[in-house]
Amino acid sequence: MVERSEVKSWFCREVLPLEHVLTAFLRRNWRTGEDIPDFRQEVYARVFAAGCQELPRNARAFVFTTARNLLINHARRAAIVSFELVADLEEVPAPAEELTPERHAVARDELRHVRAAVARLPARCQEIVMLRKVEGMSHRDIAAHTGLSLKTVEAHLTRGMRGLADMMREGSEPADPGTVHGAGARSRGA
Amino acid sequence: MRTAAIIEQEAAIWLARQDGGDWNAADAAAFAHWLDQCIEHEVSFYRLESAWRAADRLAALRVPARGTGRAARPRIWWPMAVAASLLLLCVSAVLIHRSPPVATPERFATARGGHSAVPLADGSRIELNTDTVIRTEIANDRRRVWLERGEAFFDVAHDPARPFEVLAGSHRVIVVGTKFSVRRDGADMRVSVLEGRVRVEPVQPASLGTAPLRLLGPGDQAMASGTNALILPTSQDRIAAALSWRTGALLFDRTALADAAAEFNRYNRRQLRIGSGALDRMTISGRFDADNVDAFARLLGKAYGLKIRETADTLEISE
The missing domain is CATH 1.10.150 (DNA polymerase; domain 1)
Structure with a gap:
């Protein structure tokens, strides 16, 4: 083992x-x-x-x-x-x-790669992922900052996590995670 | 049959909860239970977690706060930056083999008990052990990493035109392409070489009469403190022990109990305290999970009949 x-x-x-x-x-x-x-x-x-x-x-x-x-x-x-x-x-x-x-190209250019992946998330989801990862805001701070409920912020984050995993690994369009299920994840950005 | 999408959504909810900061022992237990249910849960979670961690690189986009500590208003520049990055991605695909990026200083850190891998712009990879801070600067003519504290393993992409230097206090390690780790404890540093050759030298221009250290090869370990440096006899076992943190383990081979305790204390909030007396001469051999200091203490209690006194932040061990 x-x-x-x-x-x-x-x-x-x-x-x-x-x-x-x-x-x-x-x-x-x-x-x-x-x-x-x-x-x-x-x-x-x-x-x-x-x-x-x-x-x-x-x-x-x-x-x-x-x-x-x-x-x-x-x-x-x-x-x-x-x-x-x-x-x-x-x-x-x-x-x-x-x-x-x-593999090398990915490693060499990881930041650009991540940025490109984020850019393909829906607008609201993208904004929330950036507040979390760039500004380092807590989920609560993001909720206060955007005026969304904590639950909605988390739904956007779960969607962002799934989208990033698809796009960073595959480099192709993800199946839209929000349409499958997931409370609140369906609301698209303003 | 449960589809991948359903499991993935559950995994994402767990990851978001972990990410949220209100994570308590009950959550951890419930999560461990979920993770143990089936391997599909595990792989789905690790896949999301690994991408989410990789997205930490976005922190490099942060504009250093001027004056005020905190961003008071929303920044409007980064949506544009993100849009621009798509374009950059295309452009970079063309440029990637022609000109490496000019020096882009970055800083990476792990918390106590943390462990993370950082890919560098040149294709090298750095693994940070617990409580570690590094700065990197990858330029056209050289690659430099400052180990401010802690320990890191370097997997350096071969590039003779750009030497790779690790600066740790008084000494620097110079390589062109190899695998090694550097650990820094204040003024002391230690280099363990897994593959290839590295040179260790003082950062200050060599004072008169200082003979250069011989090149280190696989299995070599060098320790330096101030202007003194020592090379230990070649031993693959010692290197394996020195690098065991990469798999979350601590390997001890007749290690003094106090030293073993100090190792555990690097990884855990709960600190081991060893009473004096006969325990000073006691040595430990074995393999332990770095983040499970409680299990280590229990084992000591059982095996050697030692007393363990627990407080919230410490485990005191005595005869």
Whole structure:
């Protein structure tokens, strides 16, 4: 067994940065886009569970093999994909070279990256995330400052958190988290 | 089946509550319970948390307050700054390989018990241990980091044209690309090298007759205090112990009890106090969670029959 904290830091360091490539891989190999977040989560959960037993030496290969097996199982179970399609399923994306420049570019330019992600949040949500992260205001101060209720501020923040995670990792449009559920998160900015 | 979106929303609510500051022991217990329910909860939460932490970089956009301590009115400049950043992102994609940014000083800090990773503009990465303050300045011709206090692990992107220097009190560490950590306790500093080679030298121009220290390689550790510097015999185990904080652990190998206590005290608000007497000669070996000083004290009590007196802020250990 591996220490939980160790698995967590490995997961954040080695696995999460692959999200961009993993999501693209899932998209290319599965016809319905709305299943992607569920698949991705299942890949993460399996990879994390395996990491708790033993940290895989090559995170990238492990993540994509897991993703591939998952897609094959689902395709078989759903019987919506012909066997040829399954057989055609892309091999694990080629290693390192493809990813390294991306990774470096992200690290090199993290601030710009975060700013661009924030810029794509809805206006009100963006404002509240900036008050929290740039000005370091507490949730209460933000509520007082904007005249919103504390609950609404928190709803905007949860939405911001989800949006940032999608955009910073994927670099693409997120599924609008506010429309799924979440009290108060539906109210868009003024 | 519970979908990712539903779990993610729950995770975001937990993260927002944690972020909110009214976090108490009951919340922590309820959260731990939620997190333990299934691995999907865990991965979903860590994913959000890691992005939310990364957004801390936005603090660099803050305009230093002039005169008054606090921003009294809303700032209107940053929505524009954010909009401009989209454009910048496109421009930077073109420029990124041509000109690295000019020196942009930044400051990063962790609280007691904190641990966070900071990516630098040059592709290097710094991991900050508990109660640590650093300043960074990444320029075209050199890269400098001041360790004001605490401890940090450096994973330096290789760039011979821009030496990377860590300044810690009286000494500096110079590298081109390697992995090492630097710890500073007031005037004392300690360097532990995991990979590559580093040079340690006094910050002041070498006084006459000061022989330069030999290059440090993997497994080497150097300690410096004032103008004195000492290189310890190469030992991978010692480096592993010195870097164990990166996984939230403390490794002790026949460490004096008082020193072990001092280590725990770096991470926890609740401070260990060791009574004098025979305990002075006692040594500890083992592996412990840095943030669980209570468990450490209980273990000492059980294993060695020591007495533990608890107050709100301290754990006093005596024979």
